Amino acid sequence: MIENSADLTGAPLPTKKTLKQRKNLPLQIWRFFALNIRMVKMIMKGTH
Amino acid sequence: MARVVILGAGISGHTAALHLRRSLSKKHEVIMVTPNSKWNWIPSNIWVGVGKMSTEQVTFPLAPIYKRKGIEFHQALGTEIHPEGSTTSNKAYVTVKYTDPARSGQITNIDYDYLINATGPKLNFAATPGLGPDGHTVSVCTPSHAIEAADKLQEVIALMKAGKKQRLVIGVGHGTCTCEGAAFEYAFNVEHEIREAGVRDLAEIVYLTNEFELGDFGVGGMTFAQRGFQTTSKLWTESLFRERGVTAILESHVEKIKPGVIHYEQLDGIKRTLDFDFAMLLPPFRGVDLKAFNKAGEDISDKLFAPSGFMRVDADYTPKEYEEWLASDWPNTYQSPEYANIFGVGIAFAPPHQISKPRKSVTGTVIAPSPPRTGMPSGVMGKTAALTIIDRIKNGDQREAHEASMADMAAACIASAGSGMRSGSAAAMTMYPVVPDHVRFPESGRSVTDTYGELGLAAHWIKYLLHFMFIYKAKARPFWFLIPE
Numbered sequence: 005m006i007e008n009s010a011d012l013t014g015a016p017l018p019t020k021k022t023l024k025q026r027k028n029l030p031l032q033i034w035r036f037f038a039l040n041i042r043m044v045k046m047i048m049k050g051t052h
Numbered sequence: 053m054a055r056v057v058i059l060g061a062g063i064s065g066h067t068a069a070l071h072l073r074r075s076l077s078k079k080h081e082v083i084m085v086t087p088n089s090k091w092n093w094i095p096s097n098i099w100v101g102v103g104k105m106s107t108e109q110v111t112f113p114l115a116p117i118y119k120r121k122g123i124e125f126h127q128a129l130g131t132e133i134h135p136e137g138s139t140t141s142n143k144a145y146v147t148v149k150y151t152d153p154a155r156s157g158q159i160t161n162i163d164y165d166y167l168i169n170a171t172g173p174k175l176n177f178a179a180t181p182g183l184g185p186d187g188h189t190v191s192v193c194t195p196s197h198a199i200e201a202a203d204k205l206q207e208v209i210a211l212m213k214a215g216k217k218q219r220l221v222i223g224v225g226h227g228t229c230t231c232e233g234a235a236f237e238y239a240f241n242v243e244h245e246i247r248e249a250g251v252r253d254l255a256e257i258v259y260l261t262n263e264f265e266l267g268d269f270g271v272g273g274m275t276f277a278q279r280g281f282q283t284t285s286k287l288w289t290e291s292l293f294r295e296r297g298v299t300a301i302l303e304s305h306v307e308k309i310k311p312g313v314i315h316y317e318q319l320d321g322i323k324r325t326l327d328f329d330f331a332m333l334l335p336p337f338r339g340v341d342l343k344a345f346n347k348a349g350e351d352i353s354d355k356l357f358a359p360s361g362f363m364r365v366d367a368d369y370t371p372k373e374y375e376e377w378l379a380s381d382w383p384n385t386y387q388s389p390e391y392a393n394i395f396g397v398g399i400a401f402a403p404p405h406q407i408s409k410p411r412k413s414v415t416g417t418v419i420a421p422s423p424p425r426t427g428m429p430s431g432v433m434g435k436t437a438a439l440t441i442i443d444r445i446k447n448g449d450q451r452e453a454h455e456a457s458m459a460d461m462a463a464a465c466i467a468s469a470g471s472g473m474r475s476g477s478a479a480a481m482t483m484y485p486v487v488p489d490h491v492r493f494p495e496s497g498r499s500v501t502d503t504y505g506e507l508g509l510a511a512h513w514i515k516y517l518l519h520f521m522f523i524y525k526a527k528a529r530p531f532w533f534l535i536p537e
Contacts, residue, residue, distance in 0.1 A: 015290035035510035
């Protein structure tokens with residue numbers, strides 16, 4: 005442990021469910037399309 | 053007939069060149085001057101640095117692309133700008149020195165009607181003694197640097213497999229560095245590789261940064277709306293560090309690096325040391341060594357460039373306190389205030405100030421992330437300058453310049469946290485605007501609904517997809533222009 009390192013003890017740890025969801029194929033396929041749509045919207049916003 | 057010269061074939065300059073060539077008829081010339089023979093998709097260099105990709109996967113030769121598109125290519129380094137011409141001619145020109153092996157060292161002048169300075173950064177390893185591939189640390193700034201980093205990483209993994217504990221330090225090598233996002237990505241990709249190698253328990257991974265808090269990324273952090281609450285990139289990033297067991301040392305300025313030891317100072321003014329077995333520390337940036345001269349041959353570099361070496365454009369460079377910073381300080385057109393036919397885009401333009409709050413240690417050392425202006429904003433700036441030039445060539449010099457301020461520009465960023473089609477992960481982030489505007493968005497300076505973050509496998513797939521999409525676009529394959537910057 006490095007003495008002057010940032011104190012991360014208050015940072016929220018993801019639950020087992022959250023960690024599973026991050027790798028869950030059907031959910032991630034859905035998130036892939038949802039994120040792409042969000043990013044295209046942002047690109048449109050940034051190039052008016 | 054008009055001639056447009058572009059210095060630098062990075063994301064910004066190459067984007068500008070392709071748009072200019074697409075929109076201007078063949079009677080107009082588009083000339084690219086760049087010292088490298090290959091184009092590099094820099095965001096994927098972190099994967100080269102962990103051995104997941106080869107240099108061939110992140111680069112391609114520029115000459116065939118420019119030949120096919122009708123862009124004149126000079127593999128050379130721009131050294132001087134003469135915006136008023138010389139005593140014998142009023143024609144503006146740039147002086148270039150060839151790096152092409154066939155003409156190496158030869159110097160020539162190239163006239164221009166319009167000039168785009170997209171020279172990117174000078175990797176200023178010299179600012180920190182012992183930093184960089186010629187010193188005691190590695191880098192992932194270029195493909196060759198990344199290959200060296202991957203080789204050194206394999207060496208420490210082999211030592212861990214032999215049962216020896218190793219400390220890996222990843223971060224930034226100076227108090228004024230930018231690109232904290234790239235250091236973050238590399239730290240988590242290294243962590244992922246070490247875990248996959250089965251030696252995670254023998255590795256201590258330390259993220260050493262000039263950020264005041266995790267999640268700053270040189271943009272002052274972000275505030276998101278998530279599940280009915282506002283949360284911050286600080287909380288979100290700290291969660292990832294805790295989950296993956298990566299130690300963070302914040303508020304640091306690296307002073308010097310000796311073999312196996314980093315000497316650094318923090319905001320409290322205390323100078324500390326950190327031993328390491330492997331260190332990847334990014335260098336600070338400054339403008340490239342480009343000079344400017346007037347008609348009489350007098351050095352006017354101070355007029356065209358800021359002390360940092362970056363080009364002055366239409367920003368408000370009046371020194372101001374952090375509390376007085378405005379979104380309107382940031383440039384809109386990237387046009388030089390001195391010469392209307394010169395533009396500075398991408399990393400080459402001088403930002404008016406940082407985005408993150410600048411801080412000094414109690415001893416007066418500046419510890420403040422510089423503003424990132426790579427990737428998507430860089431491409432947008434290159435296109436914007438190109439559109440202005442196209443408009444003026446077609447419709448006359450009096451046409452208004454096109455605008456794309458970073459204070460009114462959205463950005464999407466994918467930060468890899470490990471590679472693998474089933475095991476990978478990345479943080480997908482969007483923000484609007486890139487530079488906070490506290491007049492339009494009093495709460496956090498940005499739209500809380502448009503600023504967003506999500507971690508998961510899907511974001512890794514997007515980063516992987518973007519790798520192929522942007523290389524496709526840069527190769528100017530059919531309908532390349534439909535892919536946004």
